[in-house]
Amino acid sequence: xxxxxxxxxxxxxxxxxxxxxxxxxxxxxxxxxxxxxxxxxxxxxxxxxxxxxxxxxxxxxxxxxxxxxxxxxxxxxxxxxxxxxxxxxxxxxxxxxxxxxxxxxxxxxxxxxxx
Amino acid sequence: xxxxxxxxxxxxxxxxxxxxxxxxxxxxxxxxxxxxxxxxxxxxxxxxxxxxxxxxxxxxxxxxxxxxxxxxxxxxxxxxxxxxxxxxxxxxxxxxxxxxxxxxxxxxxxxxx
Numbered sequence: 001x002x003x004x005x006x007x008x009x010x011x012x013x014x015x016x017x018x019x020x021x022x023x024x025x026x027x028x029x030x031x032x033x034x035x036x037x038x039x040x041x042x043x044x045x046x047x048x049x050x051x052x053x054x055x056x057x058x059x060x061x062x063x064x065x066x067x068x069x070x071x072x073x074x075x076x077x078x079x080x081x082x083x084x085x086x087x088x089x090x091x092x093x094x095x096x097x098x099x100x101x102x103x104x105x106x107x108x109x110x111x112x113x114x115x
Numbered sequence: 116x117x118x119x120x121x122x123x124x125x126x127x128x129x130x131x132x133x134x135x136x137x138x139x140x141x142x143x144x145x146x147x148x149x150x151x152x153x154x155x156x157x158x159x160x161x162x163x164x165x166x167x168x169x170x171x172x173x174x175x176x177x178x179x180x181x182x183x184x185x186x187x188x189x190x191x192x193x194x195x196x197x198x199x200x201x202x203x204x205x206x207x208x209x210x211x212x213x214x215x216x217x218x219x220x221x222x223x224x225x226x227x228x
Contacts, residue, residue: 004157033214042121042203042218043158056212090157094214102146102207104216106157 002027004107006091012113013081021076021110025093031055032074033104034066035090043090049074078112086114118142121204121219128194129227136189136222138204145209147187148216149178152201161189194226 005024013019025032031050035043048056049068068074072093078085088111092104120139128134138147146165150158162171164180164187171178175198177190187204201223205216 006157031214033216035216035218040220042119042205042220043216044218045212045215048212048214050214056214058212058215088155092216102214102216103148103160103163104214105160106150108157109155111155 004091004093004105006089006107006110008110009108010111010113012115014115015081015083017081017114018077018079019081019112021078021089021091021112023074023076023091023093023107025072025074025091026105029093029095029105030072031094031096032068032072033092033094034074034076035092035106036060037088037090037109039087046076081114083114086112088112117220118208118217119204119206119219121222123222124220125223125225127225127227130195131193132226134191134194134224136202136204136224137186138188138206138219139186140206141185142206142208142217143184144206145184147180147184147204147206149187149189150203150205152203152221154201158203158205191224194224196226196228199224199226 033048034046037043045058047066063079088109091107149161152158167184169180175192205218
């Protein structure tokens with residue numbers, strides 16, 4: 001079975017631009033989470049979506065938004081890009097959304113560079 | 116503030132040596148995961164531990180979840196160059212945002228032949 005897929009793999013943008021990152025979860029997984037990983041640190045939680053609704057949000061500004069589609073794929077949008085947004089953006093999926101089902105499976109990530 | 120403190124941050128050893136990586140917190144976790152990550156790639160799940168005191172083995176890797184579910188350790192026996200990578204612990208806190216994993220900063224392991 002295919003794992004979590006993300007596109008694009010790499011992206012270069014300039015300050016002030018907008019970016020859209022895409023994620024397809026493992027087949028049958030209904031929950032998608034987004035993380036930001038800055039070089040040298042562990043991933044930081046941005047959003048969790050389940051059944052097309054936002055179920056959780058980390059400490060990120062409103063420039064960050066996301067949505068989930070009926071097929072459970074997801075998009076992460078970042079507006080007004082800053083240099084500090086340069087990072088590896090990771091998408092993770094899991095089958096269900098309840099407690100006791102916390103194991104998440106990660107995609108390969110999208111490397112975003114903001115110049 | 117880092118909810119999970121991981122140590123050591125860097126580990127450089129010779130092939131054949133044993134090592135232990137620690138993951139500690141003052142919070143109680145409903146589950147804890149260990150991942151391994153290669154440069155520029157996503158974390159790959161190694162194991163999930165759920166029950167306090169649980170020990171899981173994956174070939175030469177042994178994972179332990181503390182009795183109070185506040186800490187965990189990863190022990191590698193007879194390390195090999197193929198074990199080189201970034202090891203991350205991550206936990207879910209009941210009562211926190213559902214679906215949120217809290218990650219440690221990671222342990223960068225290098226095993227020399």
